[in-house]
Amino acid sequence: MLEKFIHLFHSFYMPARKWSQKELRLLGKCPDEKLVQEYGRTPQAVITKRSMLGIPKFVGKGEPRPWTPEDESLLGTDTDYNIAQRLKRTTVSVTKRRRFRCIPHYQDRAWTEQEDALLGTTTDRQVAEEVGRSTRQVRERRRSKGILPFIYKPRQWTVKEERLVGTASDYTIAKRLRRTLTSVQAKRDKLGISPYKVKNRFWSDEEVEMLGTKPDAEVARLLGRTRDAVRIQRRLRKIRGVDDELVAKLWTKAEEKLLGKLSDEEVAKATGRKVTAVRHRRHLLEIPPAVFLRRPWTKEEEKLLGTDTDEKIAEMLGRDRATVGDHRRDLGIPTVVPEWTPEETKLLGTAPDPQIAKQLGRSLDSVRNRRLRLGIPRAALPNYRFWTDQEIALLGTMPDSDLAKKLGRPYVAVRDKRNQLKIPYQQPRYVWWHPEELKLLESCSDEEVAKRTGRPIGAVRQKRWKLAMRGESVHTARARAKFEADQNAPPQSHS
Numbered sequence: 001m002l003e004k005f006i007h008l009f010h011s012f013y014m015p016a017r018k019w020s021q022k023e024l025r026l027l028g029k030c031p032d033e034k035l036v037q038e039y040g041r042t043p044q045a046v047i048t049k050r051s052m053l054g055i056p057k058f059v060g061k062g063e064p065r066p067w068t069p070e071d072e073s074l075l076g077t078d079t080d081y082n083i084a085q086r087l088k089r090t091t092v093s094v095t096k097r098r099r100f101r102c103i104p105h106y107q108d109r110a111w112t113e114q115e116d117a118l119l120g121t122t123t124d125r126q127v128a129e130e131v132g133r134s135t136r137q138v139r140e141r142r143r144s145k146g147i148l149p150f151i152y153k154p155r156q157w158t159v160k161e162e163r164l165v166g167t168a169s170d171y172t173i174a175k176r177l178r179r180t181l182t183s184v185q186a187k188r189d190k191l192g193i194s195p196y197k198v199k200n201r202f203w204s205d206e207e208v209e210m211l212g213t214k215p216d217a218e219v220a221r222l223l224g225r226t227r228d229a230v231r232i233q234r235r236l237r238k239i240r241g242v243d244d245e246l247v248a249k250l251w252t253k254a255e256e257k258l259l260g261k262l263s264d265e266e267v268a269k270a271t272g273r274k275v276t277a278v279r280h281r282r283h284l285l286e287i288p289p290a291v292f293l294r295r296p297w298t299k300e301e302e303k304l305l306g307t308d309t310d311e312k313i314a315e316m317l318g319r320d321r322a323t324v325g326d327h328r329r330d331l332g333i334p335t336v337v338p339e340w341t342p343e344e345t346k347l348l349g350t351a352p353d354p355q356i357a358k359q360l361g362r363s364l365d366s367v368r369n370r371r372l373r374l375g376i377p378r379a380a381l382p383n384y385r386f387w388t389d390q391e392i393a394l395l396g397t398m399p400d401s402d403l404a405k406k407l408g409r410p411y412v413a414v415r416d417k418r419n420q421l422k423i424p425y426q427q428p429r430y431v432w433w434h435p436e437e438l439k440l441l442e443s444c445s446d447e448e449v450a451k452r453t454g455r456p457i458g459a460v461r462q463k464r465w466k467l468a469m470r471g472e473s474v475h476t477a478r479a480r481a482k483f484e485a486d487q488n489a490p491p492q493s494h495s
Contacts, residue, residue, distance in 0.1 A: 017041075019049060028055035065089070067097060076103040081214035091214055107133050111141060120147040123180055151458075152180045154446070157187060166193035203233060212239040251281060260287040295319075297327060306333040311361060340370060349376040385409075387417060396423040431455075433463060441467075 023039055032046045050057070057066060074083050075098045084094045098105070115131045119142045128135045142149070161177055165188045168176075174184045188195070210219055211234045220227045258267045259282045268275045282289065304313055305328045314321040328335065347356055348371045357367040371378065391407055395418045404411040440449045441464060450457040 024049075024053075027053065028058050031058050072097070072101060075101060076106060076109065079106050079218070081218055107137065116141075116145065119145060120150055122178075123150050123152075125181070126175065129175075150180075152183060154183065162187070162191065165191060166196055169196050208233075208237065211237065256281070256285065259285065260290055263291045264289065302327075302331065305331065306336060309336055309338060309361075337366070345370070345374070348374065349379050351379050352381060353378065392417075392421070395421065396426050399425075 023035065023041075026035060027046070027050045032043060032050070035041060035046050036043050056068070071087055074086065075094070077083070078086075080094045080098065081091050083089075084091045087094070118127050118130060119138070121127070124138045124142065125135050128138045131138070164173055164177070165184065167173070170181055170184045170188065173179075174181045177184070207223055210223065211230065213219075216227050216230045216234065219225075220230045223230070255267075255271050258270060259278070262270070264275050264278045264282065267273075268278045271278070301317055304316065305324070307313070308316075310321050310325045310328065313319075314324040317324070325335075344360055347360070348367070350356075351359075353367045353371065354364055356362075357364045360367070394403055394407070395414070397403070398406075400414045400418065401411050404414045407414070437449070437453050440452060441460075444452070446457055446460045446464065449455070450460045453460075
């Protein structure tokens with residue numbers, strides 16, 4: 001005991017020993033524990049001296065390297081794979097550290113002015129490829145900025161451009177010629193050129209080594225292969241992906257003991273997994289849930305089915321009426337319909353059927369069927385307003401939606417009243433295509449057809465697209481339009 005007391009006394013009250021040059025050279029080049037043992041210093045003294053000199057801690061082989069503030073400042077500034085290559089770490093470690101620090105992914109980064117300037121200049125799909133984002137992100141950003149989508153203005157194809165079609169993929173040609181993918185595909189189909197076929201080439205050892213080291217999309221871009229080819233090759237070789245979503249996290253016995261004792265949401269939160277993964281594991285082990293989404297039926301509850309109406313049984317059991325009715329029908333138990341009393345029959349026709357059904361606690365169909373069977377006319381709707389001559393005179397003078405707003409009536413009521421009286425539009429918004437206009441689609445471009453017919457160019461393109469989707473030629477469409485025009489034409493009087 002005396003020796004220990006003397007050692008503590010010297011450690012606290014003796015003056016601090018100066019650091020030699022040999023000790024300073026070893027800081028950060030060997031473990032701190034080794035300096036403590038060989039030179040008789042305390043661990044706190046070694047750590048403090050090393051921190052004051054800005055020397056990082058020694059990391060042995062196989063030990064996790066600590067994250068420095070400089071390393072963490074790079075997270076989210078580029079893809080996880082590029083950051084991992086720069087820091088000489090694995091992509092999984094970079095992804096986990098970024099998520100631990102709640103740093104968004106590089107694709108979810110803030111939009112720059114240069115990226116916003118590209119919105120609407122070409123298709124969303126091509127902008128996504130240029131800025132390294134998803135098409136959905138580009139489309140949502142463009143809509144939030146109120147930028148209209150890119151409208152392709154067709155231009156004449158040159159002989160030099162036509163010769164490039166089919167020499168590479170349609171997307172590569174579209175990007176090279178600054179055209180849309182649809183225009184390149186349409187030109188290739190018109191010229192009768194088959195799609196570009198990528199010749200299968202053998203996988204080299206260097207390419208195989210890259211599988212699983214980074215996301216499949218990045219591997220495909222670097223190797224010049226398709227994403228499906230990279231994914232299929234990786235799965236055939238049974239190589240795990242680097243993304244956390246692709247790396248399966250094994251279940252421990254302690255985690256499996258929680259299944260069925262807590263809800264799936266609580267187990268997911270405790271284990272750091274998704275709810276779907278927890279539910280799938282519980283189903284695989286055939287463990288019943290702790291909290292049922294639907295309360296199982298007991299034999300005592302099933303005995304009550306059919307003894308009274310579904311509404312009263314549902315109220316008695318604390319269940320939904322539809323649930324009670326579905327389970328009763330599954331068991332083949334007939335329903336119980338209470339007899340109509342004279343007092344209930346007298347109420348029929350005195351008020352709208354929904355109000356009577358709610359008052360009597362019956363279904364709307366039962367009330368309506370009882371009233372129709374007895375020949376009782378329905379009660380007038382309290383909010384129903386009869387049509388006046390002035391309102392009827394306005395039918396057809398403007399679109400039904402505009403007239404409905406003007407008269408304060410529902411759109412369906414205005415439309416049905418006009419159709420009932422067979423009143424056509426005097427100035428319809430949509431002008432039907434005539435056979436002469438359809439004939440122009442055979443020999444003229446969309447711009448020329450729009451100029452001659454006075455229609456918007458979007459309407460011309462939409463009409464051409466509808467004919468193509470219907471599989472109908474322009475000649476057939478002209479004949480059908482002429483037949484409909486003859487049918488709708490008023491009969492001519494013969495003198």
